[in-house]
Amino acid sequence: MTITFTNARVFDGTSMLPGTHTVALEGNRIVSIAAGNAAPGTEVIDLGGKTLMPGLITCHFHPDFYKFTLAEGLAGDPLGKEFPPGVMMAMAIRNGRVLLESGFTGYVGASCSNDVDAQLKIAIAEGIVEGPRLRACSPHIGTTGDLNDRKRWWRKQVTPGTDVFFDGPEDMRKIVREYTRRGAQTIKIFASQGHGFPNRVSRNMDRDEIEMIVRTAHGRGAKVRAHVADKAMIMECIELGVDIIDHGDEVDAEVIAAMVDKGTFWVPSVVYLQCLLQLGWGDARMQELYEHVLETLPAAQAAGVRILVGDDYSGVFRDMIEDDPLDHQVGNYGREFATYAAVPGLSAEQVLSWGTKNAGEALLDGETSLGVIAADALADLIVVDGDPVTDPAVLARPQEALKAVIRDGAFTIDRLPPEARRIAGTEQGIRAA
Numbered sequence: 001m002t003i004t005f006t007n008a009r010v011f012d013g014t015s016m017l018p019g020t021h022t023v024a025l026e027g028n029r030i031v032s033i034a035a036g037n038a039a040p041g042t043e044v045i046d047l048g049g050k051t052l053m054p055g056l057i058t059c060h061f062h063p064d065f066y067k068f069t070l071a072e073g074l075a076g077d078p079l080g081k082e083f084p085p086g087v088m089m090a091m092a093i094r095n096g097r098v099l100l101e102s103g104f105t106g107y108v109g110a111s112c113s114n115d116v117d118a119q120l121k122i123a124i125a126e127g128i129v130e131g132p133r134l135r136a137c138s139p140h141i142g143t144t145g146d147l148n149d150r151k152r153w154w155r156k157q158v159t160p161g162t163d164v165f166f167d168g169p170e171d172m173r174k175i176v177r178e179y180t181r182r183g184a185q186t187i188k189i190f191a192s193q194g195h196g197f198p199n200r201v202s203r204n205m206d207r208d209e210i211e212m213i214v215r216t217a218h219g220r221g222a223k224v225r226a227h228v229a230d231k232a233m234i235m236e237c238i239e240l241g242v243d244i245i246d247h248g249d250e251v252d253a254e255v256i257a258a259m260v261d262k263g264t265f266w267v268p269s270v271v272y273l274q275c276l277l278q279l280g281w282g283d284a285r286m287q288e289l290y291e292h293v294l295e296t297l298p299a300a301q302a303a304g305v306r307i308l309v310g311d312d313y314s315g316v317f318r319d320m321i322e323d324d325p326l327d328h329q330v331g332n333y334g335r336e337f338a339t340y341a342a343v344p345g346l347s348a349e350q351v352l353s354w355g356t357k358n359a360g361e362a363l364l365d366g367e368t369s370l371g372v373i374a375a376d377a378l379a380d381l382i383v384v385d386g387d388p389v390t391d392p393a394v395l396a397r398p399q400e401a402l403k404a405v406i407r408d409g410a411f412t413i414d415r416l417p418p419e420a421r422r423i424a425g426t427e428q429g430i431r432a433a
Contacts, residue, residue: 002024002025002026002027002042002043003024003025003043003045004022004023004024004025004042004043004044004045004424005022005023005024005025005044005045005046005047005052005383006020006022006044006045006046006047007020007046007047007048007049008020008021008022008023008047008049008050008051008052008383009021009047009049009050009051009052009387010023010033010051010052010053010373011051011052011053011054011349011352011356011373011388011389012033012053012054012372012373012374013053013054013352013353013356013357013360013371013372013373013374014349014353014357014372015349016051016349016387016389019035020035020049021033021034021035021052022034022035023052023373024042025379025406025409026409027379027409028378028379028408028409028410029376029377029378029379029409030373030374030375030376030377030378030379031375031376032375033373033374033375040424042423042424043421043423043424044421044422044423044424045416045420045421046420046421046422047383047416047420048420050383050384050385050386050403051383051384051385051386051387051388052373052381052382052383053352053356053373053381053382053384053388054356054357054360054370054371054372054373054377054380054381054382055103055104055105055106055356055371055380055381055382055405055406055407056102056103056104056105056106056309056333056334056355056356056359056382056395057104057105057106057107057108057133057355057356057359057360057362057363057370057371058099058104058106058107058108058309058310058313058333058355058359059107059108059110059244059265059267059308059309059310059355059359059362059363060108060110060246060267060269060308060309060310060311060312061099061107061108061109061110061310061313062109062110062111062112062162062312062313062314063091063092063095063096063107063109063112063116063117063120064080064088064089064091064092064095064112064113064114064116064162065079065312065313065314065315065316065328066091066094066095066314066315066328067082067083067091067315068082068314068316069316069319078157078161078162078163079113079140079161079162079163080112080113080114080139080160080161080162080163081113081157081161085113085114088112088113088114088116089114089116089119089120092112092116092117092120093120093123093129093131094328095313095328096120096124096129096131096132096134097130097131098328098329098330099131099132099333100130100131100132100405100407100412100413101330101398101402101405101413102330102331102332102333102334102398102402103334103382103384103395103398103402103405104132104333104334105132105133105380105381105382105405105406105407106132106133106134106135106359106360106363106370106380107132107133107134107135107310107363108134108135108137108186108244108308108310108359108362108363109134109135109136109137109185109186109188110137110188110225110246110267110310111137111138111139111140111162111188112137112139112162113139113160113161113162114161115182115183115184117134117135117136117137117183117184118136118182118183118184119183120134120136121134121136121183122183130407130412132407133363133370133380133407133408134363135185135186135223135362135363136183136184136185136186137184137185137186137187137188137225138176138179138184138186138187138188139160139161139162139163139164139179139188140162140163140164140188140189140190140227141164141165141166141172141175141176141187141188141189141190141213142163142164142165142166142189142190142204142205143165143166143167143204143205143206143209144165144167146165146190146204146205147190147193147197147204148163148165148190149163149165163190167209168209169208169209169211169212170212172209172212172213172216173212173213173216176212176213176216176217176220176222177216177220180217180220180221180222184222185221185222185223186222186223186224186225186243186244187213187217187222187223187224187225188224188225188226188227189205189210189213189224189225189226189227189242190204190205190226190227191203191204191205191210191226191227191228191233191236191237191242192204192226192227192228192229192230192233193229194228194229194230194247194249195227195229195246195247195249195269195272195273196272196273196276196282196286202230202232202233203233207236207240210226210236210237210240210242211240214240214241214242215241218241221365223243223244223365224241224242224243224244225242225243225244225245225246226242226244226245226246227246227247228242228245228246228247228248229247229248229249229250229289230249230250231250231251231252231254231255234248234250234251234255235254235255235258238255238258238259238262238264239258241262242264243264243265244264244265244266244267244308244362245259245264245265245266245267246267246269247267247268247269248266248267248268248293249289249292249293250289250292251266251268251293251296251300252296253299256296256299256300256303256305257303259300259305260303260304260305263306263366264305264306265306265307265308265358265362266300266305266306266307266308267307267308267309267310268293268297268307269310269311269312270290270293270294270311270339271311271325271326271335271336271339272311272312272326273286273289273290273293274290274325275317275321275324275325275326277290278321279317279320279321294343297340297343297345297346298343298344298345298346299345301345301346301350302345306358306361306362307354307358308354308355308358308359308362309336309337309340309351309354309355309359310336311326311336312326313326313327313328313332313333314326314327314328315327315328315329330398330399331396331397331398331399332396334395334396334397334398335393335396336355337351337352337355337388337392337393337395337396338392338393338395338396340354341392348388348389348390348392349389351392352388352389352392356371356372357371357372358371359371360372378408379406379408379409380406380407380408381404381405381406382402382404382405382406383402383403383404383416384401384402384403385400385401385402385403386401402415403415403416404416
């Protein structure tokens, strides 16, 4: 498909460019971005001042978190065991479509059961289902008797769900090799407790186990991400080469400096804590940590930390909180941009870059061809009727504001009017795609 967009306001992944621009696509790549008109004979879509921007990417996504509860302590049925594997995959397909309809053309997995990420990636690549560009993740890797290992040991599952448990460096080496063989591009570990979980014991995993996981994953071309909350364990994870810090409740100036030095990504994911506090389930320490993260974000941004959007979307609060912000519903993912942009010291452009430019680097191993509008970048794009820089909340209203979603150069959603299409240099209109 060859398309030229004209009269487009452009957010390029870093800033809103002044004026309007012409952006040409060929196949699944952006060919050029310039101020001016399309070449005669080119197929043209006139955006009439709407915003063209990179497709949004969420970087903490559990595709099969959708039908579980917080009963029976921290969980009812073990995660990933709520339904048979085929039903868990159906949830992932459903949630992948919700992402697209929300303007998210990609996600970075943060754990799943039953190899759902890796298998969904195959199904999308084979054209069996339509879905976002994704980076496949492993289950949560933990250790015997840790936070996620069922305390009702007599109910231990024979087959694994979202949480799996291994002990010692050699077992960690073997399981990382197995999950990468099965298609995982990211290995998820539960390095510590915290972030809404009991924090009686900080460490979930020994240093030599984390070190082996990182070394083995990197040797197989995979990233490692860690659920980690307290400072000592965050620093250890960064030192050992963990690529993505999930939550990081005790990030401070020293941690920021370490993340900048190592190029570590950070997903603060504060909406989950907001929900717990709203329900009255948090204590004074949780409130303190929640406020601490919000206060720390501007310093991390200023220092150059690559911050990412994403949270524990699951619908787990849907029966407890009216309009649960973490339910997998169209528009909910986009709420994060307004939430973070309201933090004093952060701008909307900076926060938008967390879900575009930074996220593209996280999804594609540091490459800069995704999440940006630039020559030779991948054509994962959205058209928004509005200005997300002056009103980031527009991204939470895709039913009215999202006019097109382009995934790998092809329309997956097209709500642009037929009269906006023409052949450059003629008066000839063309049929809507």
